[in-house]
Amino acid sequence: MITFFDITIFAIITLFSFFGLYQGIIGFATRILGFITSIMLGYFLYPYISDLIGKYMDNEVIRIIIAGVISYVIALILCVFIVYKFLAIISFMRNGFIDRFLGLLAGFAVGTTISLVLFFITMIFTSENYFKSKSLKDFVVSSKQSKYGGVLKVSVTTDYLDALSKNIIVIIPNETLKSIEKNKDLNNFKNSLKKSNDSNDDEDVFSRELQDELSNIDDE
Numbered sequence: 001m002i003t004f005f006d007i008t009i010f011a012i013i014t015l016f017s018f019f020g021l022y023q024g025i026i027g028f029a030t031r032i033l034g035f036i037t038s039i040m041l042g043y044f045l046y047p048y049i050s051d052l053i054g055k056y057m058d059n060e061v062i063r064i065i066i067a068g069v070i071s072y073v074i075a076l077i078l079c080v081f082i083v084y085k086f087l088a089i090i091s092f093m094r095n096g097f098i099d100r101f102l103g104l105l106a107g108f109a110v111g112t113t114i115s116l117v118l119f120f121i122t123m124i125f126t127s128e129n130y131f132k133s134k135s136l137k138d139f140v141v142s143s144k145q146s147k148y149g150g151v152l153k154v155s156v157t158t159d160y161l162d163a164l165s166k167n168i169i170v171i172i173p174n175e176t177l178k179s180i181e182k183n184k185d186l187n188n189f190k191n192s193l194k195k196s197n198d199s200n201d202d203e204d205v206f207s208r209e210l211q212d213e214l215s216n217i218d219d220e
Contacts, residue, residue: 001154001155001156002155002156003151003154003155003156004151005122005151005152005155005157006155006156006157008118009115009118009119009157009161010157012111012114012115012118013108013111013112013115014111015111016107016108016110016111016114017104017107017108017111018107019107020103020104020105020106020107020108020110021100021101021103021104021107022100022103023103024094024095024096024099024100024102024103025099025100025102025103025105025106026087026090026093026094026099026103027087027094027103028103028106028107029106030083030086030087031083032110034079034080034082034083035079037075037079038072038075038076038078038079038080039072039075041075041078041079042068042071042072042074042075042076043071045071045074045075046067046068046071049067049070049071049074050063050064050067053066053067053070112164115157115161116161116164116165119152119157119158119161119165120165122150122151122152123152125150126150126151126152
């Protein structure tokens, strides 16, 4: 059964694939890099613009919104200008068969990655046993029947994205997964230790109150 989730996945992969084919690997990679750079540059400009706006505006919420928008717009305009100038300089290297074919592959890869992220987010919100799994690896390799709920249980793309997510888990080094599990166990240990300390503190308070009561009785 084709669902709205399937249509969304198909649309994302198709759009990025055609965009990569149209731009070629050079244009596609340059624009992606420019987009990422604009975000980083906007993050760098934000504190300075925020301080400048703060001199004329007291409302913190409005100041944050305006500073964020202005920072990103400036960064985006600057990066777009640099990207187009760069592409104009290397225009003789673009639009060949290899360039467009590699652009198609790159667009397909980016679209698939975005689809997989969307799949993971949907999986977490619709899962029946996500919070019962001991680790991410146990959850990903578990059976489809117990893992998915809602729209993912009947979607056509679920089987393919499920297989892809399992392959990604396989190529992740075991040391990384073990470190995640150790950190999780360490956090559980810290929480239990904190609860134990809180319990001991309550016992100490009770003991002191009991001693005070006994002292009052002796004085009487």
